[in-house]
Amino acid sequence: MANARVALAFLSFLPAAPRQPDGEADGATRAEVFDEDLDRAVRAFQQSRGLSVDGIIGPDTARSLEEARHGLGDRLLYHAPSQPLIGDDVAALQERLSNMGFDVGRSDGIFGPRTESAVRDFQRNRGLEPDGRCGPHTLRELKRLERTVTGGRPDMLRESVRLLVRGPSLLGMLVAIDAGHGGDDQGVVAHGLTERDVVADLARRLEARLVSSGLETFWVHSDDESPDEAERARRANDQGADLLVSLHVDASDSPKAEGISCYYFGNARGSSAVGERLAALIQKELVSRTDLVDCWTHAKTWDLLRRTTMPAVRIEVGYLTNTRDAAALGSADYRANVAEAILAAIQRLYLPPEQDPPTGQLRVPRVATPS
Numbered sequence: 001m002a003n004a005r006v007a008l009a010f011l012s013f014l015p016a017a018p019r020q021p022d023g024e025a026d027g028a029t030r031a032e033v034f035d036e037d038l039d040r041a042v043r044a045f046q047q048s049r050g051l052s053v054d055g056i057i058g059p060d061t062a063r064s065l066e067e068a069r070h071g072l073g074d075r076l077l078y079h080a081p082s083q084p085l086i087g088d089d090v091a092a093l094q095e096r097l098s099n100m101g102f103d104v105g106r107s108d109g110i111f112g113p114r115t116e117s118a119v120r121d122f123q124r125n126r127g128l129e130p131d132g133r134c135g136p137h138t139l140r141e142l143k144r145l146e147r148t149v150t151g152g153r154p155d156m157l158r159e160s161v162r163l164l165v166r167g168p169s170l171l172g173m174l175v176a177i178d179a180g181h182g183g184d185d186q187g188v189v190a191h192g193l194t195e196r197d198v199v200a201d202l203a204r205r206l207e208a209r210l211v212s213s214g215l216e217t218f219w220v221h222s223d224d225e226s227p228d229e230a231e232r233a234r235r236a237n238d239q240g241a242d243l244l245v246s247l248h249v250d251a252s253d254s255p256k257a258e259g260i261s262c263y264y265f266g267n268a269r270g271s272s273a274v275g276e277r278l279a280a281l282i283q284k285e286l287v288s289r290t291d292l293v294d295c296w297t298h299a300k301t302w303d304l305l306r307r308t309t310m311p312a313v314r315i316e317v318g319y320l321t322n323t324r325d326a327a328a329l330g331s332a333d334y335r336a337n338v339a340e341a342i343l344a345a346i347q348r349l350y351l352p353p354e355q356d357p358p359t360g361q362l363r364v365p366r367v368a369t370p371s
Contacts, residue, residue, distance in 0.1 A: 050301035079116035176241035191326035233307035259293030266299025281345035288360030
């Protein structure tokens, strides 16, 4: 608790505790109390970081607080495959390199091989030893050039160009399918249904529909296991998937909460351009093909969205805690409509603007199989 207060005060989400004459902070005893000020600060921090806003300092929030304390120049940055360096300093480095035209991928705050390659390219460009490490000399050159480089989002441009280069055909495209939870982890349980079973069935329907249209699929986990999000992302990355679709249902303490929402990677520094576009298309198709409430799309920094190297979306296909949504989620017709909507959105993602049909009207044909 005390560490959280210190971190949030350092990040200006809380005022620093005044010092007393004896040198002890006025809030020394208060540091152990989770009061309204701390609750508001935690929620504001979570909102700013693309986390779930619940006021709880859980693993994701604690990890994000740790990442936020690193400023560019505080430590040597380099690629460590077994335990990558993660933090705001890495994100700041990625953002600067990207603005200069070097390909770091997304500014996700993870020092991976693409960031290392971009650092090497920058170092060669500036006549430095291309060791891929961002130390004092590299940082000095970055700062020296900072005023001469204007902003822009070349990373978003690169993502968008890859769509155009690939073309509209879906044949052979590999889609990683992530059915939320699994194994002993049932997820939300309400109205006689479990999230695990609902999304597993939906995932099978989606897989069948994708395969029938010429796409290839990969399940990031089996029915009897529930790996964490980082592991799910790693498996999708290792397979070289073109897209990742994660399926979940939502829940709320209020039985009135209802509707569909989609999530993509994004934070204050930017977002996955293609992930954002795919989330928007899926959301539109789902709303047009069902009668559930539109809860919009949202940028988040959850590990599954952040650590995947391909565009990824998480779809909350309804509130299992809502009577009306639960009735839909229990319906085979509804699940079939959801699968069809996702496929239509994927096809629209790759269509040029002049060929993009109105929402809700596209029917992706099935590919004829050899007899």
